[in-house]
Amino acid sequence: MTVKTVISAAKEFGVPERYAIMRRLAFLQPQIKHLEREIWGAQQRIERSSNPLTKALIASLINDQEKELRPLKLEATALLNHVNGKEARPVAGKITPEMIEQARQYPITSIIDFPKGKHRCCPFHKDSNPSMALYENHVHCFVCNRTWDSISATMELDGVTFREAVLALQT
Ligand SMILES: [Zn+2]
Numbered sequence: 001m002t003v004k005t006v007i008s009a010a011k012e013f014g015v016p017e018r019y020a021i022m023r024r025l026a027f028l029q030p031q032i033k034h035l036e037r038e039i040w041g042a043q044q045r046i047e048r049s050s051n052p053l054t055k056a057l058i059a060s061l062i063n064d065q066e067k068e069l070r071p072l073k074l075e076a077t078a079l080l081n082h083v084n085g086k087e088a089r090p091v092a093g094k095i096t097p098e099m100i101e102q103a104r105q106y107p108i109t110s111i112i113d114f115p116k117g118k119h120r121c122c123p124f125h126k127d128s129n130p131s132m133a134l135y136e137n138h139v140h141c142f143v144c145n146r147t148w149d150s151i152s153a154t155m156e157l158d159g160v161t162f163r164e165a166v167l168a169l170q171t
Contacts, residue, residue: 103169
């Protein structure tokens with residue numbers, strides 16, 4: 001999958017782009033870690049083995065795993081670059097009340113898409129009936145019984161801190 005595919009799939013399913021990217025990364029990263037661990041273990045076995053045939057077999061296994069790993073890593077890197085290039089704005093120093101206010105005013109519909117009006121399925125729980133409602137610039141889910149503003153929605157969807165969310169929403 002390419003960054004483009006993830007973004008167009010997000011559009012098609014009415015999911016915010018950054019949410020789709022984070023979900024895809026959450027899917028890719030454990031696989032990458034798993035393969036890297038496997039390759040590392042196989043390399044250790046090659047070092048320990050004195051049998052040339054065993055060494056050759058393990059080497060060919062490593063080769064296969066590296067082939068599998070390469071596209072996953074490329075995709076994860078491309079997704080991270082896309083998210084960072086677009087959203088991460090490294091700002092030194094403290095966040096001010098004005099910055100927090102600006103982050104709160106960041107349109108929540110750019111974070112959680114409402115393509116069909118004021119209701120949609122909740123992205124925070126398994127939802128088949130639209131239980132999330134849009135009010136001014138915050139959302140409420142009647143199943144989760146919780147309300148999110150732009151900051152808390154960003155924190156939860158992207159797994160970032162309050163500060164990181166405020167910085168990401170300075171646009
Ligand atoms: Zn919910």
